[in-house]
Amino acid sequence: MAKKIDEAQVRHIAMLSRLKPSDDEVRLFSEQLSAIVEYIEKLNEVDTTDVEPTAHALPIHNVFREDVPTEPYGPDQALNNSPQRVGSFFGVPKVLDQDSGA
């Protein structure tokens, strides 16, 4: 039987995630991820004919906070665990393409 998550899919997701797994890791993750998906597929055995689809697991909705400011971190606290700090900025490896996807 074909694997649920084959090696090509693992490489694709790794590329999207900016990860570079070794060939051994790709094989391993393919097996592990496939096992996870197969396990979750057990849920398909449940008869859901009369169950309404839901967008969320919790039976609650409308949880809000009021628009009231809280005390933010200052740069020192925010940057405390940063591998590279440049002034008040996080320093990260040079990004070549300028536009974020947001």
Add this chain to the structure above:
Amino acid sequence: MSTRDLETKPVIGLEIHVQLATRTKLFCGCPLEFGAEPNSRVCPVCLGMPGVLPVMNRTAFELAVRAATALHCDIARFTKWDRKSYYYPDLPKNYQISQYDLPFSSDGYFDVPVGETTKRVRILRVHLEEDAGKNLHDNPAVTLVDLNRTGTPLLEIVTQPDIESADEAYAFCTELQKLVTYLGVSEANMQMGHMRFEPNINVHITRDGVVYKTPIVEVKNLNSFRSVRGAVMYEIERQIQDWLADPTYTLENRGKENRGWNDTREITEFQRSKEEAHDYRYFPEPDLVPVEISEAWLAELQADIPELPLDRQQRLQDEVELSAADAATIVGDRATADLFEAAIAAGGHGITLGKQFISFWLRRAKERNTSIAGLGIDAERLGELSRLTADGTINATAAARIAEHMLDSADTPMAIAQREGLIQVKDVGQMQVWVDEAFAANAKAVQDAVSNPKKQQRARGFLTGQVMKLSAGQADPKIVGELIDKKLAELAAG
């Protein structure tokens, strides 16, 4: 082959991000402040620390519903948020919380004045999402990241491709700015990046009865109205020329392309499309519960939507008989329009007030870098000045002088008029005295006015000026004109 043999139809849609006017971010209480020290408005939630939980800002949601309602959208009774995955340092969670398949609103429209007509642009959807932070690329060795903006509430408005020209795109964007400021939904300050635009443009070209479509180009991240107009105008022409040069330059062959706007050179530039950039792997955000909108809540949110700019402009044209241009100018700033109507309610004279707003108050406001409302003159005094002008108590010149005094004193226009001796003299006997005096002192001008056809006009104007001078500006220019004409006629008849 030249473009003259072609029929071309630009097809343009807009995707617009508008920053909502909340005090805090969308999912955490960090205050929003433009220009703050980098990374000084952040917390574990917007820094994307593990184990934190986002909680939706109620005001942000309510402002979003208000905007979508004004855009005539259907408001979904059930809405949820999704994770849009991508890896970029300005978004430390590695995903953006956005809305995918169940946006809170869809299927609306926006009527936009374009020249003398109104263009209806359909709205595909409006949804609520968070902004990313800022990356700075100035340093050659390292990219600098400021996360103050991360998590700022954004409204994303997506139109149908109903726009057909650069002018329509421009009008849509400026009218939208007016709308969101009216609603109090956004400050829509362009300098602070509160509105960002991404037009999608292509051209349907008909030649010999066959329709060819150019590739759809998305111009990324425009942040001024001018650049929207420039980019759309440039793209329409470029796409037609590129298709003429290479008939395989079509949507079928090329699909969609991204281009960036070069503001200095005023051209768009090709951007390599990231491979599989659209593989965002959307899935429901498990950390946020859905929102259900009850009829009662929706009614409450929709109840306090004010009269919209275009409706108000039409009403001022009808009720006060302002020209379309003057009405649009006054309505452009909500506080100014409110002041205008308050001044009329306080007894002001509509048309005169309109003239004074445009010709005097607006000019003074611009000099001071503010709006008319920002001049701080109350409605009662503005109304009174227009009334005194309209009923002839003061003339137009005197009104301008009084207005000048009103800028730096709290006195009423009437008090200023009396103090400065600017009440218009309506006593015809007194005016006749001034006319006689002016004629006696200016025999040459009188002679020209009576018998020199070449100089007649100027001489008459000169005499009117002399009378006004004698009256210290208080004579009614209309009556003075009549008296002068009568006297000149008598002299001519000899």
